[in-house]
Amino acid sequence: xxxxxxxxxxxxxxxxxxxxxxxxxxxxxxxxxxxxxxxxxxxxxxxxxxxxxxxxxxxxxxxxxxxxxxxxxxxxxxxxxxxxxxxxxxxxxxxxxxxxxxxxxxxxxxxxxxxxxxxxxxxxxxxxxxxxxxxxxxxxxxxxxxxxxxxxxxxxxxxxxxxxxxxxxxxxxxxxxxxxxxxxxxxxxxxxxxxxxxxxxxxxxxxxxxxxxxxxxxxxxxxxxxxxxxxxxxxxxxxxx
Numbered sequence: 001x002x003x004x005x006x007x008x009x010x011x012x013x014x015x016x017x018x019x020x021x022x023x024x025x026x027x028x029x030x031x032x033x034x035x036x037x038x039x040x041x042x043x044x045x046x047x048x049x050x051x052x053x054x055x056x057x058x059x060x061x062x063x064x065x066x067x068x069x070x071x072x073x074x075x076x077x078x079x080x081x082x083x084x085x086x087x088x089x090x091x092x093x094x095x096x097x098x099x100x101x102x103x104x105x106x107x108x109x110x111x112x113x114x115x116x117x118x119x120x121x122x123x124x125x126x127x128x129x130x131x132x133x134x135x136x137x138x139x140x141x142x143x144x145x146x147x148x149x150x151x152x153x154x155x156x157x158x159x160x161x162x163x164x165x166x167x168x169x170x171x172x173x174x175x176x177x178x179x180x181x182x183x184x185x186x187x188x189x190x191x192x193x194x195x196x197x198x199x200x201x202x203x204x205x206x207x208x209x210x211x212x213x214x215x216x217x218x219x220x221x222x223x224x225x226x227x228x229x230x231x232x233x234x235x236x237x238x239x240x241x
Contacts, residue, residue, distance in 0.1 A: 004096055005241070007049035009233045011058070011096075012119025013126075014042040015088030018065070020127035020144065022081035029072045031134045036072065036081065040065035043088070051099035061088055089116075110162040111240035117155040118233030121199070124148040125229055128206060128222040132215045141218055145207035148225070152203040156196045159236060163189040192236040199228050 018039050024032070040062040047058035064084040071077035093115065128144040206221035 003049040004051060005237050006234065007046045008093065008096055008115060009118065009230065009237055010042060010049075011046050011088055011092040012115050013122035013230055013233070014039060014046070014119075015085050015092060016119045016123025017126045018081055018088065018123075019085035020123055020147075021130060022078050022085060024131060026073070026075060026078065028131070028134050029077060032130055033069065033072055035130060036065045036069035036077075039084070040069070046092075050096055053099045054095040057091060057095055061092065089119075108240055110158070111237055113158055114155070114162065114233070114236045114240060117151065117158055118229060118236060120151045121148065121155055121203075122226055122229040122233060124151055125203075125206075125222050125225040128210075129219050129226065132210070132218040132222060141210040141215065142207065145203070145210040145218065145222075148222070149200075149203045149207050152196075152200050152225075152229075156193070156200055159192050159196050162240065189239045191239055192232050195228055195232040195235070199225055199232060202228065 018036075021029075021032075021035050021039075029035070043058045043062035043065065047055040047062070050058055061084050064080060064087075068077050068080035068084065071080060124144060124147050128141060128148055131144050132141045202221050202225040206218050206225060209215075209217040209221060
């Protein structure tokens with residue numbers, strides 16, 4: 001797995017998270033002022049892992065997030081967040097694919113769809129963590145949890161149907177242990193289904209907890225879902241490519 005693949009997964013997750021957080025009212029964004037700074041840091045990490053031909057774009061996205069941070073006390077901050085999310089989910093995905101010779105031409109549509117859906121699940125789970133820390137009567141955590149469940153169900157449906165549309169191509173992962181021992185594990189295209197099934201369970205638990213207004217449990221389930229969704233998205237990209 002290349003660092004470019006890691007950057008693509010993180011770019012999708014960051015773009016969706018910024019888009020979801022941008023839906024929060026200004027009053028809530030004022031209380032969560034660190035979120036644009038976190039997004040700027042994420043774009044900087046992506047820039048460090050991106051191809052040299054396009055890394056500067058992610059630095060521009062980070063700069064736009066810093067601009068949004070200075071405007072969180074008024075609606076202009078929401079507009080700037082929407083702009084950087086749109087750029088991240090479009091140019092932030094396409095440019096790295098075009099930067100690698102022949103990569104876009106041979107792009108697997110199942111891998112690309114999983115990249116976006118996996119990013120949506122990761123971003124929505126993170127946004128649910130944020131909104132559960134600062135509940136808003138007009139836009140309750142249950143709304144974010146419902147969106148998380150829908151995105152997760154769509155993603156697992158893709159992970160079930162996707163392998164039927166591509167040629168079997170097992171991937172091998174080598175682990176070097178003590179001495180000269182070497183272990184090789186064949187990773188099947190069906191491998192992401194197990195963590196994805198756990199992810200669906202976590203999403204439903206978060207939704208149930210949010211309906212009961214149990215915000216502490218909602219944050220816990222959503223936090224676990226964020227980590228698991230990101231790792232599952234990485235695994236899906238590895239096996240589908």
